[in-house]
Amino acid sequence: MSLYEDVIVVAEQYMGPAAEQFIARRYKVIIGPDDPRLLVAADIVRLAEAIGIAGAAYMTDPKAAAFKKEVLALLEEKK
């Protein structure tokens, strides 16, 4: 599985059917207009930061923090 797919799997736990679009939107805002499937490990930290901030609008702060933490954990797994 690619890093992008891993992020989507994590995001589905928190955003359900909106996971893909939520990640695409964060990618677009933080990294650029490219295809989010081109996500690389170097972008993960910034993306996770954006997820933590934006996620807090849709869920409780602890849950948003957990979301961010799980995304950052992917970085460790990929190492």
Add this chain to the structure above:
Amino acid sequence: MSSLTLSGQMRTRIGSSLKTRLMLAFMVTAAVPIVFVAGLLCFQASRTLERNLFEYLEGMSGAKAQTITASVRAMKQEVATAAVSMRLAASMAHTQNATFAEGAESRGQLVDNLNRILRGKEEFEEVFVVSSSGTILESTSPDNNGRDVGGSIYFKQGSQKTYVESGMSAEGSGEYRAVIASPIKDAGGERLGVLAARLNLAPLFEIVTDVTGLRRTGLSYVGAIVDDQARILSPLRNETQSTAKTAVGLGSVAAVPIRDAVRGRNGQGIVPDYRGTSVVAVWLHIPEMGWGLVTKIDLEEFREPLRAWMIQVCFMGLFVLVITGIGAHLLTGKIVRPIVALTDAAERFSRREADVKIDISSEDEIGKLAASFSRMVAAIKFFKEMGEEKP
């Protein structure tokens, strides 16, 4: 379901209702075995106490009956032995055959013989000799000399063999008395008359009325059939002497113990006594005297320790229920709280409140439901924002 959107009161009602039902389920689950076990223990304790008490009363009654029987037999033996005394027979024969002039001397010898029999024996109140025609020749109670007792049962039976008669005095004194009579025969075996001894019943009644070990309401009493009634003869507890006034009809349904005992039936049971009060009683027939012996303890007193024990069991049961109630309250609170929170969130979200967030982090079914709901809310909010941004 539409009524769910009406107010917060509905939420509260649903939550407390579920909690109440859960608590009730916990309490009932705890209470049923407690009640069952307590009931079983009480029943077993009651049966054991009852059995032990019956055995105890039976032992006590048996001992008293044996003592009375042995005493009466000893007295019978004593009268029979005295009746066959050659000296008594000789003085009696002499008295019956004496001329008027010799009479005083021979009668004096007879009285001496009777007094010798009576001396030192508190079990006899009076000793007397009856002629073959049924007249009292001499008595240790001189007032009775010359009295005709030819119609009495003890005279008729006592002319044949040693015999005990107990019953109301046929001489019209209205007293209950017991007489042992034995035939007096001369050296040739010819019947001269009857030696009779009127028993002092007080020592026998003392044996009966001893209440040692019979607690507060326990007592023993003897009765006999008098005038077609079962009449209690011995003094009852706290009485100093027999009144012989308490009587029960032999066909009566009350006073089962004395009614049955005087008719020769032994038994035991929880039955009404002569007062109509329920008692734990054991009753025996004493054939030697024709008496019924009853030993009883009031049922109420018998149940006192049982009642105290039951109260203790009830308190223990209540204590366990209270502890269970507190535990159930805490446990159901823990179960119901996330459901109430979820219900609240769902209701607010259904009322288009945007800021609906749920913080339930358990791993159980409720936690999974909350996570699903949370995902659904996040997705809807996100899609809604996206939709609003498009134009």
